[in-house]
Amino acid sequence: MDLAGIEIRNPVLTAAGPTSQSGAILLEAARGGAGALVTKTICTRRALVKHPNIACIQQGSISKGMVNCETWSEIPWEQWIEKEYAIAESSGVKVIASIGYTADELVFLGPKVEDAGASGIEFSTHYISKSIGSLMEVAKSLKESVSIPIFAKISPSTENVKEVARAIEPFVDGIVAINTLGPVLAIDARAKRPLLGERYGWLSGPPIKPVALRIVSEISEVFKKPIIGVGGISKGIDAAEFLMCGASAVEVCTAALYWGPNIYGKIAGELEEFVRESGHSCAEELRASALHEREEMTKKPEIADNCTACGICERACPSRAISIEKKTVSDSCTRCGLCITICPVRAIA
Numbered sequence: 001m002d003l004a005g006i007e008i009r010n011p012v013l014t015a016a017g018p019t020s021q022s023g024a025i026l027l028e029a030a031r032g033g034a035g036a037l038v039t040k041t042i043c044t045r046r047a048l049v050k051h052p053n054i055a056c057i058q059q060g061s062i063s064k065g066m067v068n069c070e071t072w073s074e075i076p077w078e079q080w081i082e083k084e085y086a087i088a089e090s091s092g093v094k095v096i097a098s099i100g101y102t103a104d105e106l107v108f109l110g111p112k113v114e115d116a117g118a119s120g121i122e123f124s125t126h127y128i129s130k131s132i133g134s135l136m137e138v139a140k141s142l143k144e145s146v147s148i149p150i151f152a153k154i155s156p157s158t159e160n161v162k163e164v165a166r167a168i169e170p171f172v173d174g175i176v177a178i179n180t181l182g183p184v185l186a187i188d189a190r191a192k193r194p195l196l197g198e199r200y201g202w203l204s205g206p207p208i209k210p211v212a213l214r215i216v217s218e219i220s221e222v223f224k225k226p227i228i229g230v231g232g233i234s235k236g237i238d239a240a241e242f243l244m245c246g247a248s249a250v251e252v253c254t255a256a257l258y259w260g261p262n263i264y265g266k267i268a269g270e271l272e273e274f275v276r277e278s279g280h281s282c283a284e285e286l287r288a289s290a291l292h293e294r295e296e297m298t299k300k301p302e303i304a305d306n307c308t309a310c311g312i313c314e315r316a317c318p319s320r321a322i323s324i325e326k327k328t329v330s331d332s333c334t335r336c337g338l339c340i341t342i343c344p345v346r347a348i349a
């Protein structure tokens with residue numbers, strides 16, 4: 001498929017992070033089915049990172065997300081240009097080089113990654129002013145210095161995201177949303193200390209997905225070029241949600257940390273299946289079909305025969321309207337709707 005002029009294998013890409021930290025790791029991602037290879041961000045200085053720098057918030061699980069205090073690549077940019085991009089490109093999968101941060105740094109690095117064979121550039125706006133003027137300035141400077149497509153990666157702290165998207169549209173070929181959310185503080189209560197080597201870190205994984213969906217949806221209202229959604233995607237259905245909000249492709253980081261590089265192909269396969277099952281011929285058609293608005297819930301919910309009487313809805317109902325014994329919902333129901341999504345077997349509609 002085509003993404004702003006770049007031929008990608010499927011819409012599930014790597015994201016800048018530890019899962020794209022070197023040529024060798026990117027080769028693993030290519031073998032694992034990634035549709036294109038977005039690389040770890042490089043800057044004109046190599047990063048100095050405190051350790052530990054990545055942690056699961058809930059021991060052993062991805063569901064509460066991860067925190068990290070990584071910045072950009074610890075490998076110097078010269079090594080990326082001389083070696084790492086070429087290794088990734090040897091996979092035959094298109095490489096999108098992530099670079100940062102100021103206009104001067106982008107103008108310095110942009111032509112170098114283009115010469116090294118990158119098919120596109122993603123520039124991170126994480127550590128620069130999020131004012132519309134400065135975002136326009138960096139986008140314009142980079143655009144004028146290279147001839148390959150460029151994508152602006154937006155941080156969730158960006159205010160007036162629609163205005164930003166509108167303002168940078170003439171200078172970019174696409175937008176990537178979102179970077180990690182924060183700063184946040186995650187604590188190991190037993191050890192009485194932060195989980196990371198830095199006191200504050202950045203949140204990724206499933207908890208940030210609703211924030212990412214909202215931002216992608218807002219951007220798609222005003223921005224007519226491709227949007228790449230990223231944040232909390234670990235299944236095909238997560239990717240489908242981003243498409244419904246206007247994304248053309250997605251990136252995956254935390255799920256690849258947790259599940260390993262085969263996750264890209266797995267998500268791409270599940271997305272394809274979801275698209276087919278929902279009656280569309282391709283992912284693009286799912287995107288074009290758009291998200292329906294939720295209708296007002298005018299009736300109280302009903303409990304179906306597949307109810308297993310587990311009791312979760314009865315316990316959760318804030319107005320004590322549910323009787324699991326009788327499988328009824330009384331008139332004290334306020335139609336909050338919580339029972340519908342808390343039911344583990346979808347027995348309430």
Ligand SMILES: Cc1cc2nc3c(=O)[nH]c(=O)nc-3n(C[C@H](O)[C@H](O)[C@H](O)COP(=O)(O)O)c2cc1C
Binds near residue numbers: 015040066153205
């Ligand atoms: C440990 C770690 C390091 C990251 N490093 C970068 C980076 O160098 N550049 C960048 O633009 N985003 C970086 N990110 C952000 C991811 O690319 C992605 O935007 C974010 O984690 C949300 O996606 P996810 O929920 O799939 O992880 C990093 C994320 C993590 C978890």
